[in-house]
Amino acid sequence: MARDDSPKTPKQSTPVMAQFHRLKAEAGEALLFFRMGDFFELFFDDAKVAAACLDIALTKRGEDRGQPVPMCGVPVHAAEAYLARLIKAGHRVAIAEQTESPAEAKRARGSKALVERAIIRVVTPGTLTEESLLDSKAANWLAAIGRAGDDYAIAAADISTGRFELIACDTGGLPAELARLDAAEVIADERIAGIATTQGAGGFDSMEGEAALKRRFGIKDLAGFGSPGRAECVAAGGLLAYLDATQKDATAHLAAPRRIERSGLMAIDPATRTSLELLRGADGSPATSLLANLDRCVTPGGRRLLAEDISAPLARLDPIRARLGLVQYFAEDQLLREDVRTRLKSLPDLARALGRLVAGRGSPRDLAQIRDALAGADDLQAMLAEGGELPDLLASLLPQLTGHDTLVAELDNALVESPPIDASKGGYVAAGYDEELDRLRELASGGRQAIAALEAKYREATGIANLKIKHNNVLGYHIEVPAKSAKPLMAEDSGFTHRQTMANAVRFNSPELHEQATALAEAGDKALALEATHLERLTALVTGQAETIARSADALARIDVGAGQAHRAIEGGWTLPQLADQPCLEIEGGRHPVVEAAVEKEGERFIANDCQLGPNDRLWLITGPNMGGKSTFLRQVALIALMAQAGGYVPASRAKIGLVDRLFSRVGASDNLARGRSTFMVEMVETAAILAQATRNSLVILDEIGRGTSTYDGLAIAWAVTEAMHDDIGARTLFATHYHELTRLAERLDALSLHHVRAKEYKGDLVLLHEVAEGAADKSYGIAVAKLAGMSPKMLARAKDILSRLEAGRNETGGIAAGLDSLPLFAATTPEEEPSDPLVEALADLDPDALTPRDALDALYRLKRLADDR
Numbered sequence: 014m015a016r017d018d019s020p021k022t023p024k025q026s027t028p029v030m031a032q033f034h035r036l037k038a039e040a041g042e043a044l045l046f047f048r049m050g051d052f053f054e055l056f057f058d059d060a061k062v063a064a065a066c067l068d069i070a071l072t073k074r075g076e077d078r079g080q081p082v083p084m085c086g087v088p089v090h091a092a093e094a095y096l097a098r099l100i101k102a103g104h105r106v107a108i109a110e111q112t113e114s115p116a117e118a119k120r121a122r123g124s125k126a127l128v129e130r131a132i133i134r135v136v137t138p139g140t141l142t143e144e145s146l147l148d149s150k151a152a153n154w155l156a157a158i159g160r161a162g163d164d165y166a167i168a169a170a171d172i173s174t175g176r177f178e179l180i181a182c183d184t185g186g187l188p189a190e191l192a193r194l195d196a197a198e199v200i201a202d203e204r205i206a207g208i209a210t211t212q213g214a215g216g217f218d219s220m221e222g223e224a225a226l227k228r229r230f231g232i233k234d235l236a237g238f239g240s241p242g243r244a245e246c247v248a249a250g251g252l253l254a255y256l257d258a259t260q261k262d263a264t265a266h267l268a269a270p271r272r273i274e275r276s277g278l279m280a281i282d283p284a285t286r287t288s289l290e291l292l293r294g295a296d297g298s299p300a301t302s303l304l305a306n307l308d309r310c311v312t313p314g315g316r317r318l319l320a321e322d323i324s325a326p327l328a329r330l331d332p333i334r335a336r337l338g339l340v341q342y343f344a345e346d347q348l349l350r351e352d353v354r355t356r357l358k359s360l361p362d363l364a365r366a367l368g369r370l371v372a373g374r375g376s377p378r379d380l381a382q383i384r385d386a387l388a389g390a391d392d393l394q395a396m397l398a399e400g401g402e403l404p405d406l407l408a409s410l411l412p413q414l415t416g417h418d419t420l421v422a423e424l425d426n427a428l429v430e431s432p433p434i435d436a437s438k439g440g441y442v443a444a445g446y447d448e449e450l451d452r453l454r455e456l457a458s459g460g461r462q463a464i465a466a467l468e469a470k471y472r473e474a475t476g477i478a479n480l481k482i483k484h485n486n487v488l489g490y491h492i493e494v495p496a497k498s499a500k501p502l503m504a505e506d507s508g509f510t511h512r513q514t515m516a517n518a519v520r521f522n523s524p525e526l527h528e529q530a531t532a533l534a535e536a537g538d539k540a541l542a543l544e545a546t547h548l549e550r551l552t553a554l555v556t557g558q559a560e561t562i563a564r565s566a567d568a569l570a571r572i573d574v575g576a577g578q579a580h581r582a583i584e585g586g587w588t589l590p591q592l593a594d595q596p597c598l599e600i601e602g603g604r605h606p607v608v609e610a611a612v613e614k615e616g617e618r619f620i621a622n623d624c625q626l627g628p629n630d631r632l633w634l635i636t637g638p639n640m641g642g643k644s645t646f647l648r649q650v651a652l653i654a655l656m657a658q659a660g661g662y663v664p665a666s667r668a669k670i671g672l673v674d675r676l677f678s679r680v681g682a683s684d685n686l687a688r689g690r691s692t693f694m695v696e697m698v699e700t701a702a703i704l705a706q707a708t709r710n711s712l713v714i715l716d717e718i719g720r721g722t723s724t725y726d727g728l729a730i731a732w733a734v735t736e737a738m739h740d741d742i743g744a745r746t747l748f749a750t751h752y753h754e755l756t757r758l759a760e761r762l763d764a765l766s767l768h769h770v771r772a773k774e775y776k777g778d779l780v781l782l783h784e785v786a787e788g789a790a791d792k793s794y795g796i797a798v799a800k801l802a803g804m805s806p807k808m809l810a811r812a813k814d815i816l817s818r819l820e821a822g823r824n825e826t827g828g829i830a831a832g833l834d835s836l837p838l839f840a841a842t843t844p845e846e847e848p849s850d851p852l853v854e855a856l857a858d859l860d861p862d863a864l865t866p867r868d869a870l871d872a873l874y875r876l877k878r879l880a881d882d883r
């Protein structure tokens with residue numbers, strides 16, 4: 014007999030396993046959390062994956078179709094923490110809940126009935142709303158990519174706050190837009206080269222998308238949304254279908270879509286974002302980013318908005334000036350600024366509380382957060398309105414902070430001061446709000462008193478001093494006495510009914526207790542049910558005003574960013590930038606905020622530098638020793654332009670920024686981490702992208718491009734890139750290089766000028782001055798930097814020897830650029846300081862006629878030592 018036919022290994026699954034298989038088929042690739050009582054269980058491969066990821070025990074649960082069933086589980090009350098880890102590790106999780114209680118199942122379908130289960134939600138990285146799963150400082154975008162012919166578009170939603178954006182772009186623009194959003198999850202229904210996406214849930218169709226948008230927002234025509242194009246409708250269709258598929262019956266919170274006009278924003282590609290360390294430092298940590306350095310916001314909403322401002326600086330004068338006007342208003346009035354910040358600090362996260370309520374996952378505490386935040390917004394409005402002449406942006410924000418008086422009053426009357434997150438135990442509706450509820454609560458509390466009185470009465474009647482009335486989930490209320498005193502109560506006519514005998518105690522019931530307990534439970538149940546209806550009604554009241562509440566949340570966030578930026582500007586002694594619409598860039602006393610903070614922490618001073626780029630001098634070629642500060646200078650110029658266009662003050666004593674349409678920052682191969690492709694290849698691809706996209710109005714930072722290949726190839730590429738940048742593109746460009754040969758380009762290219770970071774040798778040691786000066790560097794000081802780094806004297810001596818041979822060879826042949834023309838190397842420059850030679854200096858200092866024989870011998874030893882040092 015074949016093994017499968019044995020009665021012990023039935024081919025059919027048990028009913029519960031059959032139910033599991035059905036739900037697992039529905040969940041697809043998502044891990045299935047299968048609710049069984051107090052646990053979410055995972056089976057088969059899901060169990061293996063989850064056990065490994067969560068570091069929990071993998072067990073077995075009998076057999077299914079002849080095969081053992083691997084299983085692991087997490088307790089329901091702690092599920093959120095486990096979910097967080099699975100989501101972080103990139104998994105999606107389908108939650109299958111029991112949709113009826115075991116008692117209901119029995120009542121409906123008999124004693125052996127299986128409890129109904131259904132997937133109530135698929136938790137994915139882009140569709141989170143729970144506070145504990147989200148980063149309060151960052152938006153949480155789900156992005157869907159749509160395509161119609163050659164046009165692409167992104168539909169992006171952050172359902173934790175209800176933001177919804179439609180962005181039209183070409184394939185080339187996709188990575189930049191996704192990088193701006195820093196999306197938690199990207200879905201598509203086809204593969205898109207270079208972008209990691211997961212499969213959506215269908216709906217990627219322009220007609221379907223249009224219909225879904227109309228249905229969702231109850232409109233007849235999309236003209237009100239700025240008539241999104243076909244690709245945008247495809248993307249929106251995919252996004253809405255995915256939200257429906259993951260949220261099931263709950264509706265995700267979405268405001269009307271905002272079409273993002275990319276021309277209104279400074280374009281910044283992913284490589285530039287990484288290189289400028291906007292949201293994460295080079296070590297990947299947010300703590301060392303530009304954002305962390307700038308962030309003085311006091312609300313989570315403000316922090317999220319600042320991150321967006323930094324990720325998407327503006328490229329139009331008026332809106333930038335509006336933001337700057339707000340910052341200036343707060344910068345110039347310290348008392349007002351502090352008052353605003355103190356008030357904001359105490360406010361809850363309005364946008365996210367609203368997101369949870371609209372998504373159907375709201376709690377009584379979320380309602381109280383709405384109440385407190387809206388009341389605070391109203392007070393803030395009243396205070397700010399007294400301020401006389403207001404900057405335009407603030408004047409337009411103030412009305413958005415008010416208008417919720419009735420709602421606030423209702424929530425105020427209805428809720429206790431600090432209601433719980435868990436609604437199941439009640440206690441969140443305030444006393445005095447509902448007479449019926451008060452009556453039921455009184456009954457319940459009267460019942461508890463009556464039970465306490467009963468306990469006293471029984472003690473007295475039985476003479477058992479430690480008789481107790483207790484409560485548990487199995488027996489409900491019962492009387493418990495020590496085993497040794499139980500005998501009289503066991504008698505037929507004692508008035509007590511025996512329920513349970515334990516090792517040390519015996520439990521009883523009595524008709525009186527039963528009656529009181531039933532009354533108590535009924536009153537309690539009714540009170541709970543009544544509170545639940547209030548919760549539902551109040552939630553509906555709030556979600557009915559979701560749009561205006563979301564607007565209040567946005568206004569609070571903008572005010573927080575304005576005041577926070579002002580605070581940071583005052584702290585750092587920053588300046589209000591001037592914006593212009595010609596391609597100029599004038600920075601006096603510019604600083605790199607993050608490096609400055611790091612340098613100051615070490616007790617040193619950061620050296621401020623100027624930069625002047627304009628039509629006649631738009632390409633700076635910067636040379637100088639390693640560690641001299643070239644990269645810092647380049648990045649600080651880029652950051653100042655970015656911070657100004659994000660609408661904030663800048664770390665400089667004066668700054669005039671001609672609007673930058675696109676910002677590029679590239680770091681040479683050897684400074685970059687390998688990302689699968691050869692680093693040199695990455696560098697070339699990225700440089701090609703700059704040459705293809707940069708315009709006259711762009712700002713380009715090139716840091717040692719061309720270094721990752723052979724010297725000749727590298728120089729040739731750097732040379733050609735510089736020429737193309739100068740002649741064809743005309744973007745404002747800063748190019749740091751170690752190829753001193755490039756400085757010869759200054760002879761031919763009118764708008765190119767030479768600069769260097771200063772250094773000098775003092776008594777054989779290199780001193781880095783971190784000062785940017787005109788002209789090219791006199792030499793590269795590589796060996797001196799190696800000495801600073803602690804390389805051994807023997808190694809250094811050998812390197813010096815090799816260097817002098819190489820240089821001799823170069824002089825004979827005319828150097829590596831000999832073939833280009835007959836100009837001598839570094840012809841454009843006059844070295845600022847002759848390199849000093851300690852041996853020559855010591856010799857020059859000697860006056861042989863004035864020496865005693867003893868001095869002469871000492872001098873000889875000294876000279877010998879200096880010669881050895883060389």
Ligand SMILES: Nc1ncnc2c1ncn2[C@@H]1O[C@H](COP(=O)(O)OP(=O)(O)OP(=O)(O)O)[C@@H](O)[C@H]1O
Pocket residue numbers: 608612618619620621637638639640641642643644645646770783784
């Ligand atoms: N303006 C400045 N004032 C004070 N210290 C500075 C300044 N600029 C840079 N530094 C310090 O010098 C270090 C090196 O700077 P940076 O990386 O910009 O040099 P670099 O010239 O680009 O070097 P490399 O060519 O090796 O990449 C910084 O980490 C910082 O500590």
